[in-house]
Amino acid sequence: DTGVSQDPRHKITKRGQNVTFRCDPISEHNRLYWYRQTLGQGPEFLTYFQNEAQLEKSRLLSDRFSAERPKGSFSTLEIQRTEQGDSAMYLCASTLAPLNTEAFFGQGTRLTVV
Amino acid sequence: AQSVTQLGSHVSVSEGALVLLRCNYSSSVPPYLFWYVQYPNQGLQLLLKYTSAATLVKGINGFEAEFKKSETSFHLTKPSAHMSDAAEYFCAVSDQEAGTALIFGKGTTLSVSS
Numbered sequence: 464d465t466g467v468s469q470d471p472r473h474k475i476t477k478r479g480q481n482v483t484f485r486c487d488p489i490s491e492h493n494r495l496y497w498y499r500q501t502l503g504q505g506p507e508f509l510t511y512f513q514n515e516a517q518l519e520k521s522r523l524l525s526d527r528f529s530a531e532r533p534k535g536s537f538s539t540l541e542i543q544r545t546e547q548g549d550s551a552m553y554l555c556a557s558t559l560a561p562l563n564t565e566a567f568f569g570q571g572t573r574l575t576v577v
Numbered sequence: 578a579q580s581v582t583q584l585g586s587h588v589s590v591s592e593g594a595l596v597l598l599r600c601n602y603s604s605s606v607p608p609y610l611f612w613y614v615q616y617p618n619q620g621l622q623l624l625l626k627y628t629s630a631a632t633l634v635k636g637i638n639g640f641e642a643e644f645k646k647s648e649t650s651f652h653l654t655k656p657s658a659h660m661s662d663a664a665e666y667f668c669a670v671s672d673q674e675a676g677t678a679l680i681f682g683k684g685t686t687l688s689v690s691s
C-alpha cells in the first residue's frame with residue numbers, strides 16, 4: 464500500500480465553476496477526513512466519514528461543499544460555484560479506528576480559483 | 578472545546594543548534610497530542626505522538642517532545658538541527674478517542690542556516 468492518494472494534485476478553475484477532488488485512503492482504513500489549509504495556517508477540519516457514513520461536518524463546510532464516500536472506500540469532495548476564498552490546499556487523511564491513534568495524510572490538492 | 582497555540586510563527590537556528598518549537602494546548606478532556614511536519618507542497622508527516630503512556634515521547638529524525646500536564650504544554654525539541662529539518666511544523670490535539678478529528682495550531686516555520 465502506497466498511502467493516501469489524492470487527485471488531482473493541482474487544480475486551477477475560474478470563479479463560478481464546479482470542481483471535484485478525489486481521495487483514496489489506505490486500504491482497510493475505516494475513517495476518512497477532509498481538511499482545508501490556507502496559506503500560513505494549519506489544516507482546518509471539514510468533515511469525516513466512518514465507512515460510508517458522514518458523521519461530522521464543520522461549520523466551515525458551506526452548502527456549496529459536498530462530500531461522499533459511497534462504498535466506504537474512496538471519497539470525493541465537490542465545491543460548487545467556486546469563489547476566490549475557496550483557494551486552498553485540500554487535504555485528505557485516513558485512519559483505522561480504534562486501532563490507530565494518528566491520521567495518515569495524502570499530499571493534498573491545491574485549488575486556485577481565478 | 579480544544580485548541581492549540583504554537584508560540585512563534587518563525588524560528589531560525591543554525592545548523593547543529595538546539596531546536597525548540599513551543600506548543601500549548603487547551604482541552605476539557607484528556608488529550609492525544611501530535612507533531613506533524615510539512616514540506617512545501619506536500620501533505621503532513623507524523624513526527625511523534627503522545628497517547629497517555631510515557632510523557633517523554635521520541636519520534637522520527639531525532640525529534641522528541643515532553644507532555645507536561647501542569648503547564649498544558651507539548652514542546653518539540655531536537656538537540657542538533659540539520660539543514661533538512663527546515664520545514665513547517667504543526668502541533669495538533671484530539672480527544673482520547675482513537676480516530677477523532679485533529680485540531681491544529683497555526684504552525685511554526687523552522688529555518689536552518691549553515
